[in-house]
Amino acid sequence: MSASTSIQTPRISVAPMMDWTTRDYRYFARLFNPNIVLYTEMVTTGAMIHGDAARHLDFSQQEHPIVLQLGGSNPQDLATCSKMAQDWGYDEVNLNVGCPSDRVQNNKIGACLMAEPDLVAECIHAMQQAVTIPVTVKHRIGIDEMQSYEEMLHFVDTVAKTGCTHFVVHARIAILQGLSPKENREVPPLRYDDVYRLKRERPHLTIEINGGIKTVAETKAHLAHVDGVMIGREAYHNPYLLAELGELWQLDAPNRFEIMAQMMPYFEQRLAQGAPISVLTRHILGLFQHLAGARKWRQALSGGNAKSLKDVEHAVEMMRQCLEVGA
Template sequence: MSSFNHRICVAPMMDWTDRHDRFFLRLITRHALLYTEMVTTGAVIHGDRQHLLGFDPAEHPVAVQLGGSEPGELAEAARIAEGFGYDEINLNVGCPSDRVQSGRFGACLMREPMLVAECVASMRKAVSVPVTVKCRIGVDEQDPAEALPALARAVRDAGCETLIVHARKAWLEGLSPRENRDIPPLEYDRAYRLKRDMPDMRIVINGGIVSLDQAAAHLDHVDGAMLGRAAYQTPYVLADADRRFYGADAPPRAPHEVLEAYLTYVEAELAKGTHLHAMSRHILGLFHGMPGARAFRRHISENAPRPGATAQVIRDAMALVPREAAAALV
């Protein structure tokens, strides 16, 4: 099994985990594994690759998530992504959106484990970096007790060493993608049981994890924990990940220090023509639960989208949060 460390990961999230967000998160945690938004094979092969796949070297370790179901196209897309320097190629077998269903990829692939295995095998032949899979425990009327192990065995035999399990079903009929994030009940025991039955496979658990304490509890049963919305909406939740899970000696950056480092990146991106709002929207939850957090969010939300907005918007917002009170929470 490869040594790549998945102990703490941040989930791939459409419209959220773009390159600006990943750079920002990397200022909070040096070691947690970050994922891109899902990109389709067609977009990678035929689209603006630099726009879709370009990233800052500071984001390492970073994985790209691909969406597709045609083995040859996935192999080509994986080869292209590896050329950009990604540390891992991940196949989406969990997204429940209508667009994904119409394209025969995402969660509907839970019904076709042998096709998923063929896709994994094709990508494994094309690249030297690890190929992983992110899945649900089942879809619609599938029995997770059968569907999840069947998928896991198929992809393991095709050369996948790491399976990320979003521990709830996806209901492709009757629930919206948003509802699919909350309504199907979480069944963590399914992932725990899978790890017991397949100890040679790395199992990472995802779904409903909102704190490092919860992540630590899961690590008693599986190899890794993936945070999703909590890592985006309250990003400072990741601040102590490096010390707790990766043996780092240095204390985490205080929230103001995170933003001061991010401002250097923001200034450089503004000079390239990037709009402030594209970068500032990712930092709104940094001071969650701290004095001044609401004023910070309001100032950025009202001012960053304005034409010509500069980094001064962020500096003015930072001044609304008492530095000592925020630093005391480190």
């Protein structure tokens, strides 16, 4: 099985998010836009090598283009998992050097690796030797006391010596001691200019910016300076943004009700596989964000209120009526 989908420019992607960018969300997200690059949740090398690999790696062919994000710091383990990703059909593999959680720090995973650029380079080199698909890095602009642009540039230059050319840069530092993962997404200030400068000074590299981006207008503004934009939580809470971003490729935006019509057979299939209805409906709660009736939609599908596909169908009809009368 091999990857088959070319990635379009400009490159727009949905960030890997733990517990959110599951295969159910990714199937849903793909219906909004065929060109958006989708990422898995971060998967640790230990989970893949010693756990149920299929549970972590399986995806629907409709999800292409799709990237597997790995968490780890052992070069040989990362090489093994990269080869598994390629064999499974992923379009790319990405190394997480940005996650600030205590759990991953204790296992030498994520943002703490920014302090060890030589080790990251060794990891990337091993991954590249194992596969023919692209190997990329997602990192912060700094951590803890390493907050200067020059230190980030040293990290990027060290890793780029391996031949790695694609860097996804979260435009915030991470404070590894004292801030929670949630606070690390919100408290450190965004420094977009550092990412723009990186692109200016290393024009041969593909630089994709991440952090706090919520609208089509903001996305376009960033694309004047960098090669790509990665959108995080807004793509989950307001997934129709992905449809609106279709204008970057002159795509027609799909209708929300058409999207739900396409989701229903998928829901049937997943329910037949034993997935609880609540696991499926939680990913579609933001479908009508900012529209009349959005709160009623969320209430109808959350808190155990949706017990069957019939309840989902009733919620869809309720929204039709809300939008028709502007309630």
